[in-house]
Amino acid sequence: GAGVSQSPSNKVTEKGKDVELRCDPISGHTALYWYRQSLGQGLEFLIYFQGNSAPDKSGLPSDRFSAERTGGSVSTLTIQRTQQEDSAVYLCASNIGGGLLNNEQFFGPGTRLTVL
Amino acid sequence: GNSVTQMEGPVTLSEEAFLTINCTYTATGYPSLFWYVQYPGEGLQLLLKATKADDKGSNKGFEATYRKETTSFHLEKGSVQVSDSAVYFCALSRSTGANSKLTFGKGITLSVRP
Numbered sequence: 001g002a003g004v005s006q007s008p009s010n011k012v013t014e015k016g017k018d019v020e021l022r023c024d025p026i027s028g029h030t031a032l033y034w035y036r037q038s039l040g041q042g043l044e045f046l047i048y049f050q051g052n053s054a055p056d057k058s059g060l061p062s063d064r065f066s067a068e069r070t071g072g073s074v075s076t077l078t079i080q081r082t083q084q085e086d087s088a089v090y091l092c093a094s095n096i097g098g099g100l101l102n103n104e105q106f107f108g109p110g111t112r113l114t115v116l
Numbered sequence: 117g118n119s120v121t122q123m124e125g126p127v128t129l130s131e132e133a134f135l136t137i138n139c140t141y142t143a144t145g146y147p148s149l150f151w152y153v154q155y156p157g158e159g160l161q162l163l164l165k166a167t168k169a170d171d172k173g174s175n176k177g178f179e180a181t182y183r184k185e186t187t188s189f190h191l192e193k194g195s196v197q198v199s200d201s202a203v204y205f206c207a208l209s210r211s212t213g214a215n216s217k218l219t220f221g222k223g224i225t226l227s228v229r230p
Contacts, residue, residue, distance in 0.1 A: 043220035050214055107160040
């Protein structure tokens, strides 16, 4: 079994452009999380998906950020009109979910986003 | 809200030295506590965890005890190796519901020299 995969591994974009980041969770994992790792803020939670339930979007920093998860598997994080402060490593994690408390999250390698 | 505070870094030690990395937390309810590690060029991975007060998590010679009275989860290792050089993150998650989103500390870089 493959682990969590993310693409692209690196993305350089110009300020004002939109970007899409992709996450493929571990097969069978119903819970999926996005986090952001930046120099100034450390590791921050962004959004959580669990099955068909409404996502927890409480960590999204602005309405320029959105995410979706199609078919309960692959997820895309979209950042519109990127700003330089969006530069960070975006991490995806998944776990078994389904009400099992505090089970281990498995992290992907991340996408390093640089906004020029 | 929930928060995690880690000691300031970076930390540089000689091989076989004793390691302590302090971590304290603020949380409602009874969170679970974790240490994650990020080795150079690798993704974040779980090092150890504890889910209730007085539990001790251990792995690869590292230990941490969940201390509710001091709201702490300090990481210790008796004899560090060069291969332990990495960034270490303390984290907590809520103890209720299926959403186990993590709240992380800022991380601390450990360098172990031969």
